[in-house]
Amino acid sequence: MHWTCILISFCWLCPTLVHAGKVLVFPVDGSHWVNMNVIIQELHLRGHQVSVVRSTDSWYIKESSPFYTSITLDMESGFDEDFLTAFIAELLDIQKGGMSVWKRFKLEMELAKKNSEVQKKQSKLIEGLFENKELIQSLKDAEYDLVLTDPATPTGAILAQYLKLPLVFNVRWTSQGEGHFSIAPSPLSYVPIVGSELSDKMSFFERLLNVLIFGFAEHQIAQYLLPHYENLIEKYFGPDTDYLSMFQADLWLMRVDFVFEFPRPTMPNVIYMGGFQCKPAKPLPQHLEDFVQSSGEHGVILMSLGTLIGELPPDLAEAITAAFAKLPQKVIWRYKGDRPGTLGNNTLLVDWMPQSDLLGHPKIKLFVAHGGTNGVQEAIYHGVPILGLPLVFDQHDNLLRIKERGAGKVIDVFTMNEDIFFQGIMEVLTDPSYGVNMQRLSRLHRDQPIKPLDNALFWIEFVMRHKGAAHLRTESYKLPWYSYHSIDVILFLAAVVLVILSTFALLIKCLCSMFLRTKHKRD
C-alpha cells in the first residue's frame, strides 16, 4: 500500500524560506504525549529547536531526549498514572454486568471529579510558572516562534497568551470537550456530542438526547472546570478577559480526518491530520515474523486494550483465551496479567508489541482493540477490520465510527462471555464486508494530496514564517454569545414589530372611540 498522489510539479525545496524556528511545547502527559512526540521528532528532523515544559512528576515525558531540551517545573502536573490505573480497575468493577443509566452517571461523575483535580493542579502549575519571574523572563528572552500545546488542559494556551506568542494546538479534546465544539458551529441535529455514543444520523429522541447531553456537559464545565481558572485569568489578564478567549489559536491541528470522523462544519484554521502518526510497516523482529508466518493461510489476530489496561479480571481473561484457543488462527495479545489457564498453543502473550508494524503485516486478519484513537487510526491506515471492546473515555465513540462504516463490530466487554467473544471474532473473520469496508476507508484515508504529517508541519512552519495565521481566524470569538447568535438583533426586530402593532392597535382604538363618541353625540 502506498500514498496515491499527483505529480506536484512545483515541489522544490526553497532553502531561503525554510526558517529554523524555536518552538515551546507545553504537552499533556500520558497517551497524548505519544502524539505530541511524533510532531516534536518531525520538528527536530526539520532543523527546528524544541523546548518541552514538563513537571518533576512527569509520567511519559522524559527529561532528556535527543529531540528536545526540557524545562522541568518542580510542581505536580496532576497527571497521575496510579490514579488512572486504579480508576480503570474501578471502572471494570463498576461496569461489571453491563452498563445502566445509573452506572453511567456514576462513571461520568467519577471522571468529572478526576478531571477537576487535574485541572486544579494544572492551574496551580501555571500560576507557579507565572510567579517564577526568572523562568518567565528566560522564556521571554528565548524568543520562541510559537507555542505548541494540547488543549486537553488550557495551561499551554494560557502560557502562549501570557507570552503573547502565536499558538498552535495539537488537538483532539479541549478541556471543554471535543476540539470542534470550541470553534466551529456544531448543529446538534447532526453533530453528536462526544460521549453521547450517537452517530450523525439521529432520530428525534436521539437528537433530544444530544441536546440534553450538551446541556449536561456545559453544566459540568461550569462546575468542575471554570472555577479553577477564572481567578487566575482575572489576575494575569485583567477582569475583561474570559476563559474562552484563551483558546484563540492560530491553528488547530485536529487529530482526526473525515474518513474517521462524521462530516461536520469546520473552520479555515483547522487542519486535519488524522493518522499523522501512521507509517508503513517495518519488518518484524525475527521471533514475531516466525510466529506470524506459522499461522499459514489462517492468518493472525492481534489484540491490545491499550497501555492503561495491562491486565483484566481473571474470569474475563480466561473467557478471552478460551475463545482464542478454539480458533485456527494464531493470536498475539499484549497482556501483562497472570497467564490464564485456558491459554491455547495458538496464543502468544506479550508485554509489548510493534503494533503498527504488525497491523501492516499481510497475515493480520483482525484487530481486537479497546478503541483508543491511535490504534483505530493505525487500523484504518493498514486496512485491518476491528472487533471493539470499548471501556471508557472516547473509546465507545471511536468504535462507533468504525461500526457505522461497517468496518468493525463492537461488543460489550462487561456482559461478554467466551461464546459472545468467539461469535464476534467469527463474524468479523468470515463476513467479508468488514474487511472490504475497512480497506475502502484505508484507500480513502491514504488518498490525500499531501501526507497528514507533512501538512501539519507545513502549517506549523507557516505560522513561523508569518508570525501567526490571523487571516484564518474568524471574528466569532470577539462577539458575546447573544450577538454571535443575533439574539440582540432578533429582540430589536421583535420590539420594532411590537411597537408598530401597538401603535396601530392604539390608533384603531382611538378611531373607534372617536367614531362611537360622534355617533353617541349624533344619537
Next chain:
Amino acid sequence: MHWTCILISFCWLCPTLVHAGKVLVFPVDGSHWVNMNVIIQELHLRGHQVSVVRSTDSWYIKESSPFYTSITLDMESGFDEDFLTAFIAELLDIQKGGMSVWKRFKLEMELAKKNSEVQKKQSKLIEGLFENKELIQSLKDAEYDLVLTDPATPTGAILAQYLKLPLVFNVRWTSQGEGHFSIAPSPLSYVPIVGSELSDKMSFFERLLNVLIFGFAEHQIAQYLLPHYENLIEKYFGPDTDYLSMFQADLWLMRVDFVFEFPRPTMPNVIYMGGFQCKPAKPLPQHLEDFVQSSGEHGVILMSLGTLIGELPPDLAEAITAAFAKLPQKVIWRYKGDRPGTLGNNTLLVDWMPQSDLLGHPKIKLFVAHGGTNGVQEAIYHGVPILGLPLVFDQHDNLLRIKERGAGKVIDVFTMNEDIFFQGIMEVLTDPSYGVNMQRLSRLHRDQPIKPLDNALFWIEFVMRHKGAAHLRTESYKLPWYSYHSIDVILFLAAVVLVILSTFALLIKCLCSMFLRTKHKRD
C-alpha cells in the same frame, strides 16, 4: 516571485492510479466560462476526456476546441451579451450622481428580473434536454465519471442528479447567492451577505442590516427563482424532492481563499482554489515591453474595467484621461470607446491586453480595476495594489475585501471627477502601506502546501477514483429546516417544562382548596 513550498518527499507519479476519466461539463456562459475553461484545459492536459454542453446562442463558449468536444443544444441559454451590455449602460445612467437607497433598490429589482429571465430560459433548456430522449440516452451511454458545473444556475446540478452522476461544483455563486450559504453554517453576526457591502466586523446596526438583507434575498429567491424550477423538479424527480436537494454536490471547488475572503465556517467537501487561474507572468509583446520600459523609475499604471465595460460616458472618460495626463507614470488602459480629447502622451489605449503578464511585470505600480474576481485575484497573486472603481454585481464586495486589508482604495465612479480620481491615484502611489499590504497578501496566498489548481484537479480526480466523495458530505441536507435548527426538540422540551409546571400549579391549587375547605369545615 515563486511558490513557497516544502519538500514533499512522497510526490511521485503513480501511473496505475491515474484514471483517464470522462467529464461532462455544464458551464455558465460569460465571465464564468473563463474560469471553467482553465479547469477544462487542465483536465485535458492530464488526459481526461471533456464534453461541454452549450447552446447554439452561446456567447463565450466556442463549438470547437482542442480541449473538449461540445454537445450543442438548439435552444436559448438565457445568457445574452447584448442585454448585459445594455444593462451596464443603463446602470451607469441610473447611478450617475451617486447611489441612493432608491436607486439601489431599483437596481436590485432590475437585476432580479434579469436573473429571473435567465433562470426561466435555463429551466426550459434543461426540460428540452430531458425530453430529447436520444441525447439523454447518449449521455447515459457515455458513462461519464462526473458532472462539473457552475451552480450560478441550478441546471448542471439538476442534470447530474437526473443522470445519477457524482457532482462537482466550480463555484463562486449559486443561484441562491454566495456558495457557502447553501452548505455551511453562516452566522449572520460575522458572515456578511453578498451585496451587503459589509465586512466581518459589524456594528449592531450593520448586523441588523445584514439580517434584513438576508431576509430580502430569501424573498427574492422565493419570488424570482423557485417558480421556474419547482414544477420541473416535481415532474422529473417526484413530489418529495425539493430544490435544495439538487445541490447535494460531492465537492464544492470554491473560487476564493481566506487571503481574499473573510474567514468563516466551511465544510469538509469545500475545496478552496482561489487564484487557481493565476500563473507567473510571461514576457510581454515587444511593443508593450518597450512602452513599459519607457516609464523609467516612475513605473506604469494599468487600468481595466472588465470585458463588459468597453466604453464609458464621454465626460467620465475625459476626467480619467485628464487625471492620467498629469502623472509622470505611463498608463495602459483597456478602453474601446472614442479617444478622449484630454488623452495624454503617457497613456496608451488598448483593445486588449495580457493583463496577468502585465500585472506580473516589476514596473507595474498600480491597478485601476472594477473589482471582478479574476482581476482582483491576479492583483493579489502579483502583489499589485488596487484603486477600485466598482460598478455592479460582486465588485463592491470584492474591493471591500481588498480595502479592509489595506491593499487598495475604493472610489465611487458615479460621483467621481478628475480631481477625486487624481487624488485617489496619488494616495495609492505615494502611501507605501498599500503596496506593503498587497505584497503581504501575495505572500500569504502563494504560501500553500499545494497550488490551488493542482489541489482542485487532485480532488476532481479523487471523485473519479472513488465514484464520489460521500464521506465528506454532512447529513444536514437530509433534515427539514426545523430539525436542522433543533426547533422541534426545543418545542418538545418547552412543552415538557410547561406540562410539569402546570401539573405542579394544579397540585398546589388542589392542595390549597383542600386546605381551605378543611379549615372552613373546622371553622
